[in-house]
Amino acid sequence: MILLTLTESLIHNLTLLLCLTSIGEPLRFALVRFSGLFRRLNVLEGIVLDTYLGGLILYVIATIPLHLFDSGILTWLLLTSIGLSLVLHSKDFLRLSHVSIQITKSFFSTHASAIFEGIIVFSFFLTTLYMESIPVTNYIFGSVHDSSLYGLFVKLILQNRQVPRTMLPYSTEGIYYPQAFFIIEAFGHLVTGLHLAEVTLRITPLFQSLTVLGAYYLGRQFSPEKHLGMSFAFVFFAISRWPRLLVWGSNPFVAGFPLYFICTSLLLQLRSNENLKERLVRLAFIGILIGYLGAINLVFLQSLAATVVIVAFANLVRRNNPKVRSRVLDCMIVLGCSVFVISPYIYRFAVSVPYLGHNIGLPPDVLVPSADEAFSRAMSELKEIYHCFFVSDWISPHRILKFETTLLISTAISIIFTTVYVWKKERFELKNSVGIISLSLAGATFVLVTRILGMFISLSLVTIVTHWAETAILMFVSICFFVCVFNVLFCYDVHELLSRRCRLLSSRKKIYSGAFAILILLSAYTPYLYYLFVRDSDYLIGQYNLFCVTTKSDFELMRWMKHNVTKEATILINPFDSGAFIPIVSGIKIIHPFTYSRYSLSYLTLTNSLRQKKLNEEVYDMLEKLNISHIFIGEKAMPRYERFDPLLFLENPNFMLERQVGNAYLFAFVNLDRNMTNLDV
Numbered sequence: 001m002i003l004l005t006l007t008e009s010l011i012h013n014l015t016l017l018l019c020l021t022s023i024g025e026p027l028r029f030a031l032v033r034f035s036g037l038f039r040r041l042n043v044l045e046g047i048v049l050d051t052y053l054g055g056l057i058l059y060v061i062a063t064i065p066l067h068l069f070d071s072g073i074l075t076w077l078l079l080t081s082i083g084l085s086l087v088l089h090s091k092d093f094l095r096l097s098h099v100s101i102q103i104t105k106s107f108f109s110t111h112a113s114a115i116f117e118g119i120i121v122f123s124f125f126l127t128t129l130y131m132e133s134i135p136v137t138n139y140i141f142g143s144v145h146d147s148s149l150y151g152l153f154v155k156l157i158l159q160n161r162q163v164p165r166t167m168l169p170y171s172t173e174g175i176y177y178p179q180a181f182f183i184i185e186a187f188g189h190l191v192t193g194l195h196l197a198e199v200t201l202r203i204t205p206l207f208q209s210l211t212v213l214g215a216y217y218l219g220r221q222f223s224p225e226k227h228l229g230m231s232f233a234f235v236f237f238a239i240s241r242w243p244r245l246l247v248w249g250s251n252p253f254v255a256g257f258p259l260y261f262i263c264t265s266l267l268l269q270l271r272s273n274e275n276l277k278e279r280l281v282r283l284a285f286i287g288i289l290i291g292y293l294g295a296i297n298l299v300f301l302q303s304l305a306a307t308v309v310i311v312a313f314a315n316l317v318r319r320n321n322p323k324v325r326s327r328v329l330d331c332m333i334v335l336g337c338s339v340f341v342i343s344p345y346i347y348r349f350a351v352s353v354p355y356l357g358h359n360i361g362l363p364p365d366v367l368v369p370s371a372d373e374a375f376s377r378a379m380s381e382l383k384e385i386y387h388c389f390f391v392s393d394w395i396s397p398h399r400i401l402k403f404e405t406t407l408l409i410s411t412a413i414s415i416i417f418t419t420v421y422v423w424k425k426e427r428f429e430l431k432n433s434v435g436i437i438s439l440s441l442a443g444a445t446f447v448l449v450t451r452i453l454g455m456f457i458s459l460s461l462v463t464i465v466t467h468w469a470e471t472a473i474l475m476f477v478s479i480c481f482f483v484c485v486f487n488v489l490f491c492y493d494v495h496e497l498l499s500r501r502c503r504l505l506s507s508r509k510k511i512y513s514g515a516f517a518i519l520i521l522l523s524a525y526t527p528y529l530y531y532l533f534v535r536d537s538d539y540l541i542g543q544y545n546l547f548c549v550t551t552k553s554d555f556e557l558m559r560w561m562k563h564n565v566t567k568e569a570t571i572l573i574n575p576f577d578s579g580a581f582i583p584i585v586s587g588i589k590i591i592h593p594f595t596y597s598r599y600s601l602s603y604l605t606l607t608n609s610l611r612q613k614k615l616n617e618e619v620y621d622m623l624e625k626l627n628i629s630h631i632f633i634g635e636k637a638m639p640r641y642e643r644f645d646p647l648l649f650l651e652n653p654n655f656m657l658e659r660q661v662g663n664a665y666l667f668a669f670v671n672l673d674r675n676m677t678n679l680d681v
Helices: 006-034 043-063 071-088 090-101 105-136 146-160 180-192 199-222 228-239 251-271 276-296 298-317 324-341 343-352 371-390 399-422 430-455 459-465 468-501 506-524 526-534 536-545 552-564 578-585 595-599 601-611 617-625
Strands: 570-572 589-591 630-633 655-661 664-669
Touching: 006 043, 006 071, 006 105, 006 180, 006 199, 006 276, 043 071, 043 105, 043 180, 043 199, 043 251, 043 276, 071 090, 071 180, 105 199, 105 228, 105 536, 146 180, 146 199, 146 251, 146 578, 180 199, 180 251, 180 276, 199 228, 199 251, 199 430, 199 468, 228 468, 228 526, 251 276, 251 298, 251 324, 251 430, 251 468, 276 298, 276 324, 298 324, 298 430, 298 468, 324 343, 399 430, 399 468, 399 526, 430 468, 468 506, 506 526, 526 536, 552 578, 552 655, 552 664, 578 589, 578 630, 595 601, 601 617
Parallel strands: 570 589, 570 630
Antiparallel strands: 630 664, 655 664
């Protein structure tokens, strides 16, 4: 049975998390020792960081063209990492055993605040993982477009034991988009046993929930003493829609958010004043980590690179700064190291794309937009951006929350900037946190504006590099950072006010005033909590219904094809039904489902004709021209798209029914009578 229970889904995700953190922990220990980075992290911060450090090691192994990404090598790596981690932390275990014997009431009272914060944040993480896992257990595979392509990347990585140059034998297209997330998926398949076609759908909830820990990491780097980390975690647990409710589009984009938060916190390190050797090591690894984030999704790299450029430019403007050259050089080192990490894919892009928008191996009749079409598309995207932000449900899918979120963001930004730049009050390093947040927002905005301007010049280039929706979501997330800071600022002021006025014993003032401030804040966020626990699961299921259309019958038919259809066959599919998973499940080539291949004029004409129930001599010619041997029809297509009609082929002698499972069909194209059209059937 391919459908998982909720318990199995949670176990798979937690197993993957444990394995990634085990691989990443020795690297974190080395970085602490030799660069000073990540020196004072608690357990939750260490978990989210180690997850991506483990992914970075896997990325290096799979990208080096030595066929090292093998189950045996990875097993050895995992066991060695676990052993090293135990040895490196042996002193901590001994210290903990002594402490456990001598635990006293004073120990709990001294660390009560940190323990309470850790328990709350970890409960946010587990709750998010639980709620995000509920919807995915209702489906066989994920999106017929994204998950099918990503699953194919995973299969190719495992078959080649490294990231391959092309999609052969399933397509002749070159692979130039960075593969870091798909490498994690391949590792997830090996350690959990999930089917290649379902691994994308099943592990995405893990990274959605890790966003909570990533936000917690960022907040603690700003101010570890004032519970700013817990505020960040709460906002991305209950308030911010993105990426918690993001199910469409790029799964790597979802997976990159926790690391994006970590890399944003590292911007604070650009002001460091260590000795030269330690500073160079630190800057180099910051660049490597940002580059790895770009290998997960390029939009993050673009945004952070723009932010670093803005920092360098700001230092150049401040001529009275005696360290201006050093600061600018630091920024250049970070950028250089980040580009180096994705340089293999930059090279692939350069050699794979003979001209913009035209990858090697594409059908010769792929449609490349003209200048007029590029301009029209740019104007259309401008209207779409306006509609998303001000008309549709981008801020929130619920009307009440849309209004409250808009009001909350406006209030937070107004009060924070008034406090920092008008009253000039220093609260828990408020100015530093607001500065970094503003820079991250400026970086995302710069990328979005650049994309819009680029649309008027070359549609092909910008559609390869980024997507406006992802950049706009980054802007929204950066704006939510202000809400995180506002929460702590509000509690801080209410706490101070009540501590001065209430006539309580001094030892209880802090507890009661702080609790009262938190209660006021939670009462304002009651609508968010209501929708989170009552409505969001149904909303997620509705969103998944738009793209996850694979049924048990489809899957059974694909498994039958694996053993009963020759590997030399070429299958025509409806691009909006489950047939896109055939290469992963059956190992058989399908015609043109991938990336730019789907814009082949002959393919578009053929599939549109069949969806419109047109079966004539022109269709037969295109079937022969594309060397089609079979036609697959899934049980259902995506909403708003027509399914191929089986009756069109059932009584036509040019097609022979090879297998039917439920309402899923596989027809062989034999082409006996070219004069037979759908009018004759």
